[in-house]
Amino acid sequence: MNRLLILGAGTAGTMAANHLAKALDHDWSITVVDRDVDHHYQPGYLFVPFWMDPDRVVKDRRDFLPGRATFRQEAVRLVHPGRRQVELESGDLLDYDWLVIASGAVPRPDLVPGMADGSLWREAVHEFYTHEGATALRAALARFDSGRLLVHVSEMPIKCPVAPLEFAFLAEDHYRRRRIRHQVDITYVTPLDGAFTKPVASAELGGLLEDRSIRLAADFAVERIDDERRRLVAYDGRELPFDLLVTVPPHTGQQFVVDSGLGDDAGFVPVDKHTLRSREHERIFVLGDASDIPTSKAGSVAHFATELFVDNFLAAVEGRPLPNSFDGHANCFVESGRGQALLLDFNYDTQPLKGAFPVPIAGPMRLLTPSRANHLGKLAFEQLYWKVLLPGHRLPVTAHLSMAGKKPAEEH
């Protein structure tokens, strides 16, 4: 019996388990470990502060795992790659022949002085990257009707790097609809030199911030929060006063990755960015946010990468060369308020460009342009996630980035 062990039953771990359950013979055992049974649809956290019921984003993860997999509910403490064993919190050891690490990334508000340990945490300093945080922010946002709102990114990388921009656009829309927009001063604060990482998207999204009268504070490397004076303080001495701060804390990999000596400085596992195979341990693959690949930490990336990973995995166990090369493909909707959204489609080498998606000219989605169809696509994605992506069904969208329908950068 060959033993496959998957650590983490979130987006990537569940998709991998389902794909491999179909692809592997019955002389394979599949064990999936997660510390709890609650699978969170994390893109829903964005909407919880505004309108989505917090209960709606959580489902029992066991319902989405393949019948032939064994689910073990316990936290992982250590991986021993030399012995091909994983140690759980209870001290139990699980043997593996092949290991998939899909343990995600963690928001770490404890890494910014004055954030999690400050007197304003969950009072005037909020986040929406956890279920608890998004739910607390929902109440705070309902109460907040005048003053300075900062929407802040601490540092990169973070999950879904467009989510804080979406939050700023939705907050703007929220106050506009309540007819008190003039009472709320909104600033988007980022460590980047513009609204987003890539030039064409940054210009487009920066234009949208301007259009919505949302200020931009760029190149802001946060040092601490001064809780007493309600100020966000940067290393270069700049200070931004706030009445409500919505921050995205720094992210790291999981502690067991660090403790096992598998992580880089931030706890992400170094892998070959085209095969997702660990650089150091050939029987370990890393899917989703847990790896160090230089593309967005996003469910779409986990989805495209996992589809390509399956054939690579089958080749690896048979000692054949790996046939597929992942290109860093990411596909992200960006809510822009007013019932519209933009769509970004990019990879390691090609920045987000304008055009139509998935069909050239016809779309119906528009790249880098706000449209109603994009917004409806974002809302429909929730059902697609639970019913199509997690169970491992394939979508009629290529895992590799397609240039069909995209306008070259020089024409923007």
Ligand SMILES: Cc1cc2nc3c(=O)[nH]c(=O)nc-3n(C[C@H](O)[C@H](O)[C@H](O)COP(=O)(O)OP(=O)(O)OC[C@H]3O[C@@H](n4cnc5c(N)ncnc54)[C@H](O)[C@@H]3O)c2cc1C
């Ligand atoms: C606010 C927000 C909005 C987002 N919006 C989008 C979007 O619009 N589009 C998009 O594509 N992506 C979006 N994302 C990102 C997306 O949710 C993640 O990239 C995706 O879930 C990553 O999948 P993963 O499997 O790597 O990690 P996760 O889904 O986080 O799963 C990791 C799993 O590992 C388990 N685990 C961790 N440590 C241990 C341990 N020690 N022992 C046992 N189990 C452990 C966890 O319990 C968890 O179940 C968003 C994320 C956030 C926070």
